[in-house]
Amino acid sequence: MKQGLFWLTMGLTMATVTQTAEAADLALEQYFMGKTKATGEFSAINGVKRSFSVDLTGRWDGKTLVLREDFKFSDGEKDTKTWRFTKTGPGRYTGTREDVIGTTDVVIDGKVARFNYLVNLGTPAKPNKVRFYDKMVLEPDGRLVNTAWVTKYLLPVARTKVIFSR
Numbered sequence: 001m002k003q004g005l006f007w008l009t010m011g012l013t014m015a016t017v018t019q020t021a022e023a024a025d026l027a028l029e030q031y032f033m034g035k036t037k038a039t040g041e042f043s044a045i046n047g048v049k050r051s052f053s054v055d056l057t058g059r060w061d062g063k064t065l066v067l068r069e070d071f072k073f074s075d076g077e078k079d080t081k082t083w084r085f086t087k088t089g090p091g092r093y094t095g096t097r098e099d100v101i102g103t104t105d106v107v108i109d110g111k112v113a114r115f116n117y118l119v120n121l122g123t124p125a126k127p128n129k130v131r132f133y134d135k136m137v138l139e140p141d142g143r144l145v146n147t148a149w150v151t152k153y154l155l156p157v158a159r160t161k162v163i164f165s166r
Contacts, residue, residue, distance in 0.1 A: 040162035
């Protein structure tokens with residue numbers, strides 16, 4: 001009898017802990033504050049594939065998340081990009097980055113964030129403008145999985161997948 005009561009109590013306790021852990025919604029400023037790591041791959045329809053790792057550093061000032069991304073590509077290239085996400089309401093942000101044309105509006109619904117943005121992957125003299133459609137999903141294990149379709153003239157031309165971990 002005592003053993004059965006013990007297991008019932010443990011089961012209820014674990015159910016409460018699991019429900020509490022799963023109840024948290026995604027908040028960019030909470031997930032990306034401090035240090036985060038990521039790995040990913042970019043695949044284009046022309047056969048180009050590039051894998052990469054990213055070291056991220058996030059600073060939150062109460063209104064804006066500044067997120068520095070230091071990329072290391074498998075071919076040895078390195079790059080740094082910096083997002084600035086300003087919180088505009090619950091689950092809503094406006095974002096900018098040095099290579100993004102204009103701004104992006106991020107909308108979070110529970111554990112899922114969606115946003116799209118226009119990027120010039122070329123040079124000012126020879127532009128190559130493409131649009132990224134990102135979907136970020138917070139997994140139960142704490143990883144944040146970002147998949148993005150890349151389009152040009154509304155046609156899909158590439159896909160990228162990035163897995164963030166704390």
